[in-house]
Amino acid sequence: MPVRFMLNGSPVEVEAPDNEILLDTLRHRLGVKSVKRGCETGECGACTVLLDGKPVYSCLILTRMAEGHEITTLEGLRDDPVFKAITLSFAEHGAVQCGFCTPGFVLTAYVLLKHNPSPTWSEVAKAVEGNLCRCTGYKKIIEAILDAAKKIHTHSNDDSQDK
Ligand code: FES
Ligand code: FES
Numbered sequence: 001m002p003v004r005f006m007l008n009g010s011p012v013e014v015e016a017p018d019n020e021i022l023l024d025t026l027r028h029r030l031g032v033k034s035v036k037r038g039c040e041t042g043e044c045g046a047c048t049v050l051l052d053g054k055p056v057y058s059c060l061i062l063t064r065m066a067e068g069h070e071i072t073t074l075e076g077l078r079d080d081p082v083f084k085a086i087t088l089s090f091a092e093h094g095a096v097q098c099g100f101c102t103p104g105f106v107l108t109a110y111v112l113l114k115h116n117p118s119p120t121w122s123e124v125a126k127a128v129e130g131n132l133c134r135c136t137g138y139k140k141i142i143e144a145i146l147d148a149a150k151k152i153h154t155h156s157n158d159d160s161q162d163k
Contacts, residue, residue, distance in 0.1 A: 001064075002014060002015050003015075003016055003025075003063050003064050003066060003067050004067060004068070005066040005067060005068060005069050005070070005071055006069070006070040006071065007026075007030060007032070007071050007072075007073075007076070008071070008072055008073060008075050008076025009076055012030060014029050014030060014063070015029075016029060016063040016064070018062070018064060019062065020062065020063050021058065021059055021060070021061060021062060021063065022049070022058040022059075022061040022062065022063045022065070022066055022071070023035060023037060023040070023047045023058040023059045023061075024063075025063040026049070026058060026071075026073065032073050032075060034073050034074040034075055034103040035047055035048075035049055035058055035073055035103065036100055036101075036103060036104070037059070038059075038100070038101075038132070039059075040059045041059070042057045042059060042060045043132065044101070044104075044131070044132040045057065045101070045104040045105070045108065045130050045131030045132060046100060046101055046103070046104050046131075046132075047059045047104070048103070048104035048107045048108060048131065049071055049072065049073050049107065050070075050071065050072035050073075050107060050110075050111065051066070051069055051070070051071060052069050052070050053070070053072070053111070054111065055107055055108050055111050055130075057130075072107075073103070073107075074103050074106060074107065077110065080110075081152065081155065082110055082113050082114060082148075082152055083106070083110055085113075085148040085151040085152045085155070086106050086109050086110060086113070086144070086145065086148040087106060088148070088151070089144040089145070089147040089148040089151060090102065090105075090106065090141070090144045090148075092144070092147070093140045093141075093143050093144035093147060094136075094140050095136055095140040095141045095143070095144040096136075097135035097136055098134075098135050101131060101132060101133040101134075101135075104131045105128060105131050105133070105141055108127055108128050108130070108131055109124075109127070109128070109144075109145045109148065111127075112124065112127040112128075112145070113145070113148060113149055113152065117149060117152060117153065118149055118153065119145070119146070119149060121142060121146065124142045124145045124146060125138070125142055127145075128141065128142070128145070
């Protein structure tokens with residue numbers, strides 16, 4: 001039976017074995033390469049996607065469980081101003097080294113800033129505790145997310161003064 005769900009705003013229909021995990025379907029059948037295979041046991045966060053707007057580990061979800069849901073990956077956020085602010089801040093703060101963990105961190109940060117536009121250091125640290133990075137030591141990532149929040153805030157203030 002094909003599985004049908006929304007992927008980055010477009011409907012997809014994909015044939016996948018009942019025991020196939022969403023991570024494999026996204027990468028190998030649908031060509032979504034931003035979703036990374038790390039631990040495959042729900043510990044590293046490299047495979048994070050948004051399921052109906054909430055971050056989940058795609059290595060822990062069977063593809064058939066996505067039936068009827070909305071899956072979002074980095075590819076679906078390219079024009080989003082919050083996403084753009086986060087990626088710009090990651091670049092400016094050196095929060096990307098090998099980059100393997102970055103998609104997962106960016107998606108987690110995106111959900112955080114959508115729900116909490118002015119997080120504290122400890123709120124950011126708590127939000128990203130399900131994502132592992134072996135390169136950066138986390139400080140630069142947290143600084144980048146805090147700076148992205150400032151950028152978004154400044155941008156929205158500028159917009160409202162233009163009106
Ligand atoms: S690959 Fe899914 S949590 Fe590590
Ligand atoms: S930048 Fe290499 S694992 Fe995070």
